[in-house]
Amino acid sequence: MNRSDSTGRLWAFNAEKEGLQAEERRLPAPGTGEILIANEYVTLCRSDLKTYAGARKEKNPTILGHEVSGRIVDMGPGAPEKDERGAPLRLGDRLTWAVFASAPGSAMDERGMPQKAADLFKYGHEQLTPQSAWHGGLATHTLLRRHTPIVKVADAVPVKVAALINCAVATMAGGMRLAGAVSGKRVLISGGGTLGMFACAMAREAGAAEVCLADPKSARLEWGRRFGASQGLEPEQVAGLEVDVVLETSGVPSAMESGLKALQTGGVAIWVGAVFPQPAVKVDAEQVIRRLLTIRGLHNYNREDLVRAVTFVEDHHHQYPMAALVEEEYDLSAVPAAFDCGIKQSPFRVGVKI
Ligand SMILES: [Zn+2]
Known part of the structure; x- marks a missing residue:
C-alpha cells in the first residue's frame, strides 16, 4: 500500500x-x-x-x-x-x-x-x-x-474505552502488579479520577475484601460505587481507616501522608498520581520501620501491564460504565x-x- x-x-x-x-x-x-x-x-x-x-x-x-x-x-x-x-x-x-x-x-x-x-x-x-x-x-x-x-483490542470494546487503555488502564494494571495479591485485603483508593475508577474495579475483581474510595467530591464517591467501591470517604475520614493496600492516584501530598497513616502492619502504598512538580511529602520513618511498610512508585507501565489492561477491559467493559x-x-x-x-x-x- x-x-x-x-x-x-x-x-x-x-x-x-x-x-x-x-x-x-x-x-x-x-x-x-x-x-x-x-x-x-x-x-x-x-x-x-x-x-x-x-x-x-x-x-x-x-x-x-x-x-x-x-x-x-x-x-x-x-x-x-x-x-x-x-x-x-x-x-x-x-x-x-x-x-x-x-x-x-x-x-x-x-x-x-x-x-x-x-x-x-x-x-x-x-x-x-x-x-x-x-x-x-x-x-x-x-x-x-x-x-x-x-x-x-477486540472490536466489542467501545472505541472510547479502547483509547483509555494505554495510559489510565495500563498504569493502574501496573499499580495492581506492584501491590501484589489483594484478595481478602482492605484496599484504599486515594483519588476518584479515571485511574481511581479503574483501581476500584480492578481491586474489586481481584477479590479485595473492602474497596474504599477517598475523594473530596461526593459525586466522585458515587461514581466509585458504580466501579465497585464498597465505601466512599471524605479525605478527612482516611485517618480513621485501617487498610492493607493504598493505591494513591490523586498526587496530593496530604492524601499520600494520610494514606500511609491508614496502613496496617505490613501494608503497601503504591504511588502513581504525583507526576507533576509539587511540595515534598512528610514521611514518619519510625512508623514505616515499626509497621514494616512498603512505598512503591510507578511511572507508566511495562508490556505485561499493557496486556493485562487490555484483557481487563475486554473482560469487564460490560460490568462497569x-x-x-x-x-x-x-x-x-x-x-x-x-x-x-x-x-x-x-x-x-x-x-x-x-
Ligand atoms: Zn497519561
Whole structure:
C-alpha cells in the first residue's frame, strides 16, 4: 500500500510560542519494523492538560496525546506479525500500543522497566521536527516505531474505552502488579479520577475484601460505587481507616501522608498520581520501620501491564460504565476547545474523535 501521496493532519503544541497549531503533512511510508495507524479516538489525560496549562514541561514543539487507539492502515517491511498476546496483526485491526518504544533485552527491560530504557521513544512526548512526526495522538495518524509493544483490542470494546487503555488502564494494571495479591485485603483508593475508577474495579475483581474510595467530591464517591467501591470517604475520614493496600492516584501530598497513616502492619502504598512538580511529602520513618511498610512508585507501565489492561477491559467493559468516563467529546478540528473544556470543567476525560 503506497500512502506517500496522501496527507494527514496533526496538532503541533509549542508551549513557549503559539500553543496549538494545526498542520497538514505528507504521511510517511512505514520503514523497517514500523506500522502506520489511522487514529480513531484520543482521550486527554491529566498529564496532557498539565502540559497544555504550563504545569509540566515537554519537548517543544511536540504532538500531545498518548491515550489513543487506532487501526492499522499500512505495515512496513519486517513489521511485527503478532501482537504481545501472539495474535496475528492485519490491516484494519484495532490496536492499543504502549506509551513507550524501547529495544527488548536492555538492562532496564531485563529488570521489568522497559519504559525507562536508555533508548526510550515516548509517544505524546517527542520532539516534532520536519523529519519526525506522527508520534502523538492528536493527529489523524500514528507511526508506530520499532519495538513498540502492541496489543490488538477486540472490536466489542467501545472505541472510547479502547483509547483509555494505554495510559489510565495500563498504569493502574501496573499499580495492581506492584501491590501484589489483594484478595481478602482492605484496599484504599486515594483519588476518584479515571485511574481511581479503574483501581476500584480492578481491586474489586481481584477479590479485595473492602474497596474504599477517598475523594473530596461526593459525586466522585458515587461514581466509585458504580466501579465497585464498597465505601466512599471524605479525605478527612482516611485517618480513621485501617487498610492493607493504598493505591494513591490523586498526587496530593496530604492524601499520600494520610494514606500511609491508614496502613496496617505490613501494608503497601503504591504511588502513581504525583507526576507533576509539587511540595515534598512528610514521611514518619519510625512508623514505616515499626509497621514494616512498603512505598512503591510507578511511572507508566511495562508490556505485561499493557496486556493485562487490555484483557481487563475486554473482560469487564460490560460490568462497569467505562465509556461514560469520557464525559465530553470534540472533533479533531476542535482540539483547543477540548483542552479548555478539560481544564475548566475537569471531567474524568475529554474525548477527541478522529
Ligand atoms: Zn497519561
